[in-house]
Amino acid sequence: MSVILYGYRYSVYTRIVRMALSYKEIAYRYVEMDPFSDEIAPDHSNLHPFGRVPVIRNNDFVLYETTAITRYLDDISAPQMLSPDSVEAKARMVQIISITDSYGYVPMVRQVFAHRVFRPIEGDQPDESVIAAGKNTSRNVCDALEKLVGDDAFLVGANISHADLHLGAMMAYFCATPEGRDVLEHCPRLKRWWQRMADHAVLRDSDPGLPNA
Template sequence: MSVILYGYHYSVYTRIVRMVLAAKDIAYRYVEIDPFSDNPDLAYLDLHPFGRVPVIRNGDFVLYETAPIARYLDEISPPVLLSPPDPESRALMMQMIQIADSYGYWPMVRQLFAHRVFRVAEGEEPEENVIAEGKVASRKVCEALDKLAGDGDFLTGAAISHADLHLGAMMAYFTLAPEGLEIVNSFPRLQRWWQGMASHALLRKTDPGLPVA
């Protein structure tokens, strides 16, 4: 394989793909892309028409959107897959990923983490009204995830899955904000899962750190 990952250093979704690559021991070359640039790279828009990250290229095959990238990388690197063996657990895995993407990413990462932690690291002032909105929406998301989480070490059972990597990347940012950690700790199953997942080697290896003002 000759995999190239195009991503943004601080992107949650780039980190998810990096965790899959690390979990499956896939060698790759990394290319940094700034999706917030006012002057987007026109060549990159040929790879991703919406100018977002991440994108992977494997030979002549190009793929964007995190969930299909993660499944593709998983399936081309057997034998141990990052999906549960039974259809019900796989469906729950996908449900949790969809919840995180549709309802969790914006309040947990773009509102709470970005304003309470990332902006401060860059020397900017947080917007408290945005943080307050993020707290309300994030609590609802965490409540839903807590009800779906299993009793094992990981979200869908005894083995790590795509759900753990997907949610783990978001939670790593979310819980850096005191409000985020407080919310997670108010839900027993989610708290237990995060206490184990927070120190997982895949998260440690892919920690992007924070900017320095």
Template sequence: MVFKLYASPFPVAGGGIVALVLAEKQAAFELVPIDLRAKEQKAAEYMAMNPFGRVPAINDDGFVMYESRAICRYVDEKFAGQGTTLVPKGMKERALVEQAVSVESVTLFPPLDKVVWEVVVKPERGLAPDQAIVDTGLKEISDTLDVYEVILGKHRYLAGDDFTLADLVHCGYLPFLVEKGVDIMTVKARPNVARWWNELMSRPTWVKLQAEGMKSTV
């Protein structure tokens, strides 16, 4: 059975980072597009796979998973030995990756999710953003990036000198803000963050995914 990825057909958010992991691992997959506007993620058939009614989800020969970060770890291990190793095997090296992924999910993502809702989703629906929420969220994001600046001054990537899952997960939502002109990733006050961000955005897998969009590779 072909490895199936159920996600929005746009290379963003959780589905986008799973597709990016699959690209880094040089792993073939079938995209099953889910129309979020039509609320296909709430259909009974899909919710049998993900009871939370969100994307992405995968079906690997009958083995079903949801939650993007967990899927990414599974994909890296399933396709070990090919492509980029995103989660190191060494105990200490792996622990540093998990530490950085946890910081992203617990510290950076919550305010980022709120700001994206205000500056991306609401305007698309004809609604005005709540500037107070935007300002508070950007302040929290900036505080985290200030810490990243220190970390990235010590090594090339967030968990060491190798590109890992800790870096890749940042490609899910931060690009939304950059595309909307919210310049927080390349400010002069954070040159290490800017250098790191430019490296992420110039990775061949990311560039190709953005140019070609989400599509099956089988």
């Protein structure tokens, strides 16, 4: 196995792959590729037709799309699996990932976090109307997730799964904002899960920090 991860330090999707690699104890080389840069590396479009990250390469096998990557990593390295055995738990896991991608990423990360935290660091003004809209949509997302969280330690069972990595990466940014913490106050089960997840080594060790002002 000779794995290379092409990613961007502050990307939540790159972080999900990093967490999967760490959990699966797969050694890899990391190549930084900023998809937001004006100067896109010539290699980038060969690797990802939509100019995004992450992408992985394992020998000659190149793969993009985070859920495909993390499933692949899970399959090529035993023994700790990131998918539960039960059919229902697996379906719930896929559902949570899909909700996170389809409805959560933009409001939680691109609207609330990016405007409240990233823009000021980069010397740009946050757009309060974007933050307010993002918070509003995120509330619906968290309310929906709240109904899916059970009594187990993790989202779909006693062990950490792909769903925990996926939502965990987004929640880390969302809860770095007062808006995110406020939304979570109204979702006690999700908040309990997040407190446990935030303390998990796999999440803590993948923290990219923030850029210098």
